[in-house]
Amino acid sequence: MGAAAGEFCVGDRALLFEDPTGVRVLIAPGRTVNGSGDGRLPNPAGPTGGVHVLLIDHPHVDHVGDVFHTNCAGTTSTPFAFPLEGNAPEIAAVHKSAVLVGGELPDFFTQKIRNVSGGVPPAGCPTDINPATKLPFLDNRFTVPRTSPCVGVIRGGTRTAVMSGANEGVKITTIPAFHAAGASRTHVDELRATNDQAAPVVADPGVPFGLTGYAGSETGYIIRFTNGLSVLWTGDSGLLGDWATQARFYDVNLAVVHGGDVFTMGPEEAAFAVSQLIKPRSAIPEHFNQVSTAGGKVQPGTRVEQFIQLLKGQSKSRVIVPLSGKAISCDGNGNCS
Numbered sequence: 001m002g003a004a005a006g007e008f009c010v011g012d013r014a015l016l017f018e019d020p021t022g023v024r025v026l027i028a029p030g031r032t033v034n035g036s037g038d039g040r041l042p043n044p045a046g047p048t049g050g051v052h053v054l055l056i057d058h059p060h061v062d063h064v065g066d067v068f069h070t071n072c073a074g075t076t077s078t079p080f081a082f083p084l085e086g087n088a089p090e091i092a093a094v095h096k097s098a099v100l101v102g103g104e105l106p107d108f109f110t111q112k113i114r115n116v117s118g119g120v121p122p123a124g125c126p127t128d129i130n131p132a133t134k135l136p137f138l139d140n141r142f143t144v145p146r147t148s149p150c151v152g153v154i155r156g157g158t159r160t161a162v163m164s165g166a167n168e169g170v171k172i173t174t175i176p177a178f179h180a181a182g183a184s185r186t187h188v189d190e191l192r193a194t195n196d197q198a199a200p201v202v203a204d205p206g207v208p209f210g211l212t213g214y215a216g217s218e219t220g221y222i223i224r225f226t227n228g229l230s231v232l233w234t235g236d237s238g239l240l241g242d243w244a245t246q247a248r249f250y251d252v253n254l255a256v257v258h259g260g261d262v263f264t265m266g267p268e269e270a271a272f273a274v275s276q277l278i279k280p281r282s283a284i285p286e287h288f289n290q291v292s293t294a295g296g297k298v299q300p301g302t303r304v305e306q307f308i309q310l311l312k313g314q315s316k317s318r319v320i321v322p323l324s325g326k327a328i329s330c331d332g333n334g335n336c337s
Contacts, residue, residue, distance in 0.1 A: 228332025253334025
């Protein structure tokens with residue numbers, strides 16, 4: 001879900017996954033999903049709900065969302081109606097999504113969703129009870145669609161989103177990343193007069209302007225679907241050897257690799273991660289920070305072209321360039337088209 005239909009653009013981060021059971025997972029709506037009412041999102045009032053699960057690997061503005069890009073280069077934009085809260089919390093509030101995050105982001109999203117929901121804080125995401133044992137399910141499952149948003153922490157473990165009436169669901173696990181995870185000053189609430197969250201917001205003249213908010217460690221994700229597709233989302237990260245272990249343990253067959261350089265891996269590191277560490281059947285480039293295509297074709301001299309060329313002859317992985325609005329279909333072995 002990018003800034004320009006049929007293209008891969010500068011600010012494109014968002015992917016919307018849909019499991020065969022109907023569970024829908026949105027990652028990093030950032031600056032290219034136009035809030036909860038974006039027509040490309042499923043209708044939250046529909047019979048199967050809207051976005052069931054929202055994932056944010058860290059709270060930087062290009063993932064949480066501060067402005068909406070109106071061109072592919074990201075040089076023109078319009079503000080959201082809720083710039084101090086972010087795009088992602090508003091989507092979660094309206095779509096009644098389960099926000100599954102690591103680090104200290106549960107507190108961050110609890111407050112942000114409260115801010116856009118008239119002061120009503122979301123509950124923690126529950127774990128369903130196994131009727132056979134009368135104990136919580138061991139896969140930490142919860143049922144979607146929900147009647148209200150919830151926030152759940154995953155710090156290295158797994159939560160499972162199960163569609164109502166289904167017997168299995170989408171397993172979501174956090175994995176390490178190496179980047180930075182401070183919330184931007186744009187999205188940091190002013191200090192309050194007391195510890196009472198209902199107290200009036202007041203500015204504290206003793207606090208220097210420009211502080212970012214501590215959000216714990218940044219993460220990547222492993223997302224395992226019911227058809228066998230197993231996705232490693234690197235998140236914004238430098239090169240990590242841990243991906244080889246995770247790919248082996250989780251039987252990863254699709255990698256979503258961030259390779260825009262400087263703030264993440266560059267194309268060379270991303271190609272090495274795919275060919276030597278993760279070794280998936282298919283790879284989707286993300287966060288490449290350029291107008292990477294024109295007319296849906298990869299432009300010469302771009303980082304995406306370099307990434308593709310580096311993989312030729314070195315890897316059996318097929319590169320699938322994410323073009324906004326163009327559906328990608330993947331089988332249980334990671335064969336995507």
